[in-house]
Amino acid sequence: MTPDAKKPVEELLLEHALEFILEAPEDQLLQLLKDSGEDPVELAREGRDAIAAALKRHGQTKLQAARREHKARAEDLEKVKQDLPAYPIDKRQLLTELLRQAQLAGKEVSFQNRDFKNLAGEDLDKAILHLRTLLKRNGK
Amino acid sequence: MESEEEPLPDPGEAVGSPDEVRVALQNLSEPDHRRLARAARLFMRFHPVLAREYEAGELLQMAVVAALEGARKWPKNRVDIVKFLAEAMRSIASNESRKLQEGLQAHLVPEDEARSAETDDARRLESAVATTPGPEQTLLEVEHEAARLAKLALLRVQLTDDQEIARIFELQLQGLTKREIRERLGMDSTRFWTADRRLTRRIEQIIERLRNHDS
Numbered sequence: 001m002t003p004d005a006k007k008p009v010e011e012l013l014l015e016h017a018l019e020f021i022l023e024a025p026e027d028q029l030l031q032l033l034k035d036s037g038e039d040p041v042e043l044a045r046e047g048r049d050a051i052a053a054a055l056k057r058h059g060q061t062k063l064q065a066a067r068r069e070h071k072a073r074a075e076d077l078e079k080v081k082q083d084l085p086a087y088p089i090d091k092r093q094l095l096t097e098l099l100r101q102a103q104l105a106g107k108e109v110s111f112q113n114r115d116f117k118n119l120a121g122e123d124l125d126k127a128i129l130h131l132r133t134l135l136k137r138n139g140k
Numbered sequence: 141m142e143s144e145e146e147p148l149p150d151p152g153e154a155v156g157s158p159d160e161v162r163v164a165l166q167n168l169s170e171p172d173h174r175r176l177a178r179a180a181r182l183f184m185r186f187h188p189v190l191a192r193e194y195e196a197g198e199l200l201q202m203a204v205v206a207a208l209e210g211a212r213k214w215p216k217n218r219v220d221i222v223k224f225l226a227e228a229m230r231s232i233a234s235n236e237s238r239k240l241q242e243g244l245q246a247h248l249v250p251e252d253e254a255r256s257a258e259t260d261d262a263r264r265l266e267s268a269v270a271t272t273p274g275p276e277q278t279l280l281e282v283e284h285e286a287a288r289l290a291k292l293a294l295l296r297v298q299l300t301d302d303q304e305i306a307r308i309f310e311l312q313l314q315g316l317t318k319r320e321i322r323e324r325l326g327m328d329s330t331r332f333w334t335a336d337r338r339l340t341r342r343i344e345q346i347i348e349r350l351r352n353h354d355s
Contacts, residue, residue, distance in 0.1 A: 013343045014230075045173075054201040054208065
């Protein structure tokens with residue numbers, strides 16, 4: 001109990017009781033429970049159940065947040081995909097433009113030693129999507 | 141108002157991550173569960189208004205969720221998780237009880253909102269303290285102090301039948317720790333804790349009477 005001349009009496013009493021509950025040897029706490037007519041097994045179960053319920057509640061909140069984020073990302077990706085050009089020549093032109101934007105943004109972009117002029121349509125789509133995501137993140 | 145006893149981390153101090161909090165919670169023993177549940181019951185006795193709305197277990201849940209969400213930071217290297225959760229419960233109980241008394245709807249989740257309100261309260265309090273108290277304020281303070289001393293006197297009277305617990309209580313009022321009191325009174329561990337248990341039991345009964353009378 002810390003000395004505090006102005007502390008309300010009730011607070012001083014609460015501090016004393018709390019210190020005993022947290023610091024007393026186990027046998028003394030059990031005796032206090034007996035004196036006050038409380039069941040130690042029931043009390044431990046009450047504590048365990050409350051913690052388990054809180055962990056479950058927190059887990060559900062996290063799961064819901066992850067689902068919301070996943071949904072938002074999937075929607076973003078779908079939107080970007082819809083904007084992809086249909087023909088390889090247009091895809092390459094768009095990729096060139098995105099590379100220029102990425103370089104301006106200070107990004108080093110590599111295609112793992114492949115010349116993007118020889119990339120297939122599907123690879124071009126992937127490269128465009130990756131670059132757009134990169135630039136979008138960079139813009140945030 | 142936030143409890144000044146709540147072990148808040150110092151700036152730059154290491155705090156437990158949500159994963160560390162979860163692991164610490166999963167490693168709690170049966171005695172730990174018992175102590176936490178007993179502390180929750182104590183706070184409910186201390187706040188009868190809150191006890192009319194919530195179970196003790198719900199108060200513990202609020203503290204655990206606040207710790208997992210990071211709304212209450214655990215100074216993991218300085219305070220063990222049981223004490224941290226107990227103090228978090230104490231602070232939450234105080235906030236929720238105040239809200240209920242003010243006629244506001246207490247709610248389980250937005251503890252961060254409560255902390256924001258606490259900060260506002262603290263600022264108002266600081267600004268009030270910064271100004272020189274007027275005669276009314278001084279009179280109020282004198283009245284509060286007189287009431288406090290009267291309560292302490294009544295309390296002392298209620299402990300006179302057991303000199304051992306009366307001495308322990310007086311030394312605690314002087315700010316001595318339990319270890320220091322034990323040494324000062326030359327008691328061995330068993331004798332000290334047995335007397336301290338009697339004092340705690342008496343104090344809990346007094347708390348119940350005082351709080352029920354106040355509410």
